[in-house]
Amino acid sequence: MPADPHDSSSSSRSPLFGVLPWPERTAIAGALRTETVGGLVLLAAALIALIWANSPLSGAYETVRDFHFGIPALGLDLSVQHWTADGLLAVFFLVAGIELKRELVxxxxxxxxTAILPVVAAVCGMAVPAAVYLATVSAGGGSPGGWAVPMATDIAFALAVLAVISTHLPAALRAFLLTLAVVDDLGAILVIAVFFTADLNLWALAAAFAGLAVFYLLQRLRVRGWWWYVPLGLAVWALMYNSGVHATVAGVAMGLILRTQRDPARKGRPAETASPGERVAHLLRPLSAGVAVPLFALFAAGVSLSGSALAAVFTQPEPLGVVLGLVVGKTIGVFAGTYLTARFTRARLNPDLAWADIGALSVLAGIGFTVALLIGELAFTDPAATEHIKAAVLVGSLLAAGFATLLVRRRNRIYRHLYEAENLDADADGIPDIYQRDTIPGPEDTDGTAGRTGGQHT
Structure with a gap:
């Protein structure tokens, strides 16, 4: 018989969204801080784009966005908009690849x-929005080509919303949102690689894979030095772009190749203080969250917000499918995936939380700004249709953010209590007291496996 998710009598059943192990929490905290700040910059960039594109200076916006530069001889004569989408977002996906590798290792x-919850939630959170989109366009006689647009969750935008509303969401829920987005990013890059690949140039693709093989070999041989990796990475990116596969695939591939485990001391060599993946992520995460993604948003979010454009969002089947996919599909998918995990595994919901909290988090996952805009540009070639899809992504993300704000704020008093319990450090030793109890993993538990049967806040 399936386990009852509300039964807390068995201590052997680990809680969903219990207290994170100390090493996992400290690793994730830095990523969340950077993503939150980057999300605020992203919000500002999107707002500037909307104001600029709907002002008397809209002609200047289009001129800058469509300005071409590059190296034509290498097939790299791109517009500013395409440089941000194909070039800067490769940095974003490189960091996402490193984070995914770290989570896997x-x-x-x-x-x-531990993987089943975010994986099932992410898969359901991608499948259900796609199904909602397809059902909507099927009923309205629209094009099914945009089915992948509402699949993505934008972690930076979501964290920015949490920062703006000043919530005290527990660390475990924030970490789940981050891990969900990491798996979501992998799904997005697979969709882009498989379904949105132009005519293949097999020679360029083979050369790109050869470059990735060299990259892997350098990592295996423990070769250090940016002068090896930066030129090689740029070459792999350019070859991937010219192959017809979206260039961001090169970023996530290199991120997955980078080592994320530190080498111990051996043969006279000291132990590593940071793995190559940690060092690269530390250097590039601020660039990704604070520059790459906001610049992409600046030149992707500048859509017309005229009455006719907004009316099209709710009257044409494709943009309506995107809105419903983000607001309804994501909520149902993530919540259902989480509930099914609790229903059919030995996991149980943390007794300090309620299913209403998971519902709020599921609504928050409907913010699909960055990757949704990228897939929208790939899925629709007609400029008018692309503008309507972008408007739908904006409207859907804003609706999801608004609904999530209402739900999260209702529970913020409980979140504040949990947050204070998680961060209480009465002895001022730099480690929260909750990690110094017998059932909670401390900083010495570097494998992050101990103490997961704990998690109740007292």
Whole structure:
């Protein structure tokens, strides 16, 4: 018989969204801080784009966005908009690839027991919005080509919303949102690579894979030095772009190749203080969150907000399918995936939380700004249709943000209590007291597996 998710009598059943192990929490905290700040910059960039594109200076916006530069001989004569989408977002996906590798090797995805929740939630959170979109366009006689647009969750935008409303969401829920987005990003890049690949140039693709093989070999041989990796990475990116596969695939591939485990001391060599993946992520995460993604938003979010354009969002089947996919599909998908995990595994919901909290988080996952805009540009070639899809992404993300704000604020008093309990450090030793109890993993539990049967806040 399936386990009852509300039964807390068995201590052997680990809680969903319990207290994170200390190493996992400290690793994720830095990423969340950077993503939150980057999300605020992203919001500002999107707002500037909307004001600029709907002002008397809209002609200047289009001129800058469509300005071409590059190296034509290498097939790299791109517009500013395409440089941000194909070039700068490769940095974003490189960081996403590193984060995914870290989760697979030392994080929440390294064992089936901890991976099942974010993986099932993410898969359901991608499948259901696509199904909602297809059902909508099927009923309205629209094009099914945009089915992948509402699949993505934008972690930076979501965290920015949490920062703006000044919530005290527990660390475990924030970490789940981050891990969900990491798996979501992998799904998005697979969709882009498989379904939105232009005519293939097999020679360029083979050369790109050869470059990735060299990249892997350098990592295996423990070769250090940016002068090896930066030129090689740029070459792989350019070859991937010219192959017809979207260039961001090169970023996530290199991120997955980078080592995320530190080498111990051996043969006279000292132990690594940081793995190559950690060093690259530390250097590039501020660039990704604070520059690459906001610049992409600046030149992708500048859509017309005229009455006719907004009316099209709710009257044409394709943009309506995107809105419903983000607001309804994401909520149902993420919530259903989480509930099914609790219903059919030995996991149980943390007794300090309620299913209403998971519902709010599921609504928040409907913010699909950055990657949704990217897929929208790939899925629709007609400029008018692309503008309507972009407007739908904006409207859907704003609706999801608004609904999530209402739901999260209602529970913020409880979140504040949990947040204070998680961060209480009465002895001022730099480690929250909750990690110094027998049932909670401390900083010495570097594998992050101990103490997961704890998690109740007292």
């Amino acid at each position: 030392v994080g929440e995805l390294r064992t089936p027991a």
